[in-house]
Amino acid sequence: MLENFNALVDGLPPALIYLLIAALVFAEAALFFGFLFPGETAIVVGGVLASQDKLSLPLLLVLSIVAAVAGDSVGYEIGRKYGTRLLDTRAMRKHRAKVVKAQDLIRRRGAVAVFIGRFTALLRALMPALVGSSKLPYPKFLVFNVIGGVTWVLTFTLGGYFAGEAFDHAAKLAGRGLAVGIAVLAVAALIVWGVRKHRRENAEEAEVEAEEAAEGADRSLEQTRP
Incomplete structure (x- = not known):
């Protein structure tokens, strides 16, 4: 992103x-x-x-x-x-x-x-x-x-x-190719972290929806009891 x-x-x-x-x-x-x-x-x-x-x-x-x-x-x-x-x-x-x-x-x-x-x-x-x-x-x-x-x-x-200043400094010391490689690895790590975070949030939402569905089922069962 x-x-x-x-x-x-x-x-x-x-x-x-x-x-x-x-x-x-x-x-x-x-x-x-x-x-x-x-x-x-x-x-x-x-x-x-x-x-x-x-x-x-x-x-x-x-x-x-x-x-x-x-x-x-x-x-x-x-x-x-x-x-x-x-x-x-x-x-x-x-x-x-x-x-x-x-x-x-x-x-x-x-x-x-x-x-x-x-x-x-x-x-x-x-x-x-x-x-x-x-x-x-x-x-x-x-x-x-x-x-x-x-x-x-x-x-x-x-x-x-x-971060931008550090990248420029690294490029001067180690060469721009190595600096770009490090930047790519950093971006890849951020992407992996973002995907895992998104999956965790989806799991939390699914858990809340399941709890709400269970509560709704319990209420419906109580209403049908004589």
Whole structure:
């Protein structure tokens, strides 16, 4: 996914790259785009491009933070306005296990769940709307939204920035061929990790669905008893 996004922005003018990264980060929670494309992919690549002097790191950080906070705020308003009707949407039903996990986290941690959810892709897309539907006051949400957004953007953008610098340094020391080989191995490891994570999430969702089906069967059995 990193390679695909990098190929997409390669050759684009800086202004358009800034706009694309900000749009992806904003849409992750505001439009639930995080189900398809995790926002950290965009800011990691942005950090790599900044290490290559194609983007300004300070400007990238500011734009990404604003987009992250604004996107989550829009997601919160959607949840506050539509409430429980939001849970009947196709996207929410498809990721039922994540919804249950997020709701449990909100019940246990309150506003802190906004910060915690920021660092998991699907929770990041779901959490603002679910918090809004739980009627948590917006000022409390905003505090943890800003803290989480700043921490998240700094972590992944600077991670991409220093990774890009390390790659260039390795290329100078060991030759670009070896550096590319190391990068390929790193990407392969990330892909394997992502596939295993996806399978684990699917297993969790299947488990939740099985439990719900069992509970429904038990209720039906009780209703049929004389």
